Amino acid sequence: MKSLKNQTKTIDELENGILAGNRVVLAQAITLIESHLTSDKQVAEVLIQRILPKTGKATRIGITGAPGVGKSTFIEVLGKYLTSIHKKIAVLAIDPSSKKTKGSILGDKTRMDELSKDPLAFIRPSASSGSLGGVTNSTQETILLCEAAGFDVIIIETVGVGQSETTVREMTDFFLLLMLAGAGDELQGIKKGIIEMADAMVITKADGENVKYARQAQVEFEHAMHLSSATDSKWVQRVLISSALTNMGIDDVWNTIEQYIILTKGNGFFNQQRNKQEILSFHRNIDEIIKQSIADKSKTFLTDLENKIKAKQLSPRQAARLVLDKTLS
Numbered sequence: 001m002k003s004l005k006n007q008t009k010t011i012d013e014l015e016n017g018i019l020a021g022n023r024v025v026l027a028q029a030i031t032l033i034e035s036h037l038t039s040d041k042q043v044a045e046v047l048i049q050r051i052l053p054k055t056g057k058a059t060r061i062g063i064t065g066a067p068g069v070g071k072s073t074f075i076e077v078l079g080k081y082l083t084s085i086h087k088k089i090a091v092l093a094i095d096p097s098s099k100k101t102k103g104s105i106l107g108d109k110t111r112m113d114e115l116s117k118d119p120l121a122f123i124r125p126s127a128s129s130g131s132l133g134g135v136t137n138s139t140q141e142t143i144l145l146c147e148a149a150g151f152d153v154i155i156i157e158t159v160g161v162g163q164s165e166t167t168v169r170e171m172t173d174f175f176l177l178l179m180l181a182g183a184g185d186e187l188q189g190i191k192k193g194i195i196e197m198a199d200a201m202v203i204t205k206a207d208g209e210n211v212k213y214a215r216q217a218q219v220e221f222e223h224a225m226h227l228s229s230a231t232d233s234k235w236v237q238r239v240l241i242s243s244a245l246t247n248m249g250i251d252d253v254w255n256t257i258e259q260y261i262i263l264t265k266g267n268g269f270f271n272q273q274r275n276k277q278e279i280l281s282f283h284r285n286i287d288e289i290i291k292q293s294i295a296d297k298s299k300t301f302l303t304d305l306e307n308k309i310k311a312k313q314l315s316p317r318q319a320a321r322l323v324l325d326k327t328l329s
């Protein structure tokens with residue numbers, strides 16, 4: 001058997017494999033994108049450039065919520081629903097805190113067990129190493145690869161307690177917040193800003209005894225959300241309830257997303273938001289490339305400047321300027 005190592009594949013092979021929807025090749029290309037090696041990054045850049053004309057067609061959905069709210073179970077059931085209507089779905093998970101959090105996305109291999117066996121689905125955790133900016137930029141490019149590989153729906157999952165939600169919001173068309181009934185948003189570690197960012201909220205685990213609490217929570221959140229509504233998209237935030245156990249409300253969630261896409265494509269917001277996101281990504285990449293180039297510079301040069309700052313021989317700004325001059329020269 002041919003080695004599966006990336007290095008053995010030419011850019012042509014990678015490109016053709018991705019365009020043919022080959023998941024093994026797709027996974028290899030994602031590994032290249034996540035690599036810290038300069039040689040891998042160069043190949044990845046060319047690859048992205050080549051597949052760019054084939055990207056942009058998928059519906060990009062961000063899903064967040066506190067650990068334990070039921071994200072992976074929900075995504076599995078939503079994913080199975082989507083594949084049952086013949087949609088190809090990719091799930092990308094960002095979990096910068098995976099090593100510490102109990103509700104880790106990456107740690108538990110049994111998550112989304114059913115969906116991972118589905119021939120129309122592709123599940124991929126993001127690299128947990130490096131800065132959030134690095135993870136975000138590689139996730140952004142992973143979205144493009146999945147689109148070129150023909151996926152119709154791309155779900156980006158993130159734990160709703162950190163900084164990652166804002167960046168996931170910045171690379172998705174529709175942002176979904178999962179919440180539990182009967183626990184306040186502060187209790188669930190969800191910041192107010194995240195509720196405002198959401199296009200819809202889903203109260204999870206609406207089954208058995210919990211149905212009535214879910215309905216109460218729905219009314220309460222609807223009230224709270226509508227107070228902060230009326231955005232450029234003309235979309236009014238929705239609050240839905242669902243159960244991954246009984247499948248209740250799962251089709252409603254998808255119908256809501258479809259309605260949002262129809263509305264925002266019709267009024268131009270969809271493209272405006274995508275364009276804005278491209279520009280944000282451009283600037284995030286500038287930051288990352290500059291930071292990386294600086295990190296690649298000699299360590300002794302940086303240590304020397306740090307010492308001069310401590311000795312008050314240089315201001316932090318002057319020192320930063322010297323680094324930039326050296327990096328750009």
Ligand code: GDP
Binds near residue numbers: 069071074206242245
């Ligand atoms: P995550 O940490 O947000 O990804 O949450 P999980 O999907 O791992 O779910 C956490 C727990 O809630 C698990 O024990 C699930 O079995 C349970 N759970 C998830 N969805 C439902 C649901 O719709 N109904 C009920 N009753 N339990 C659920």
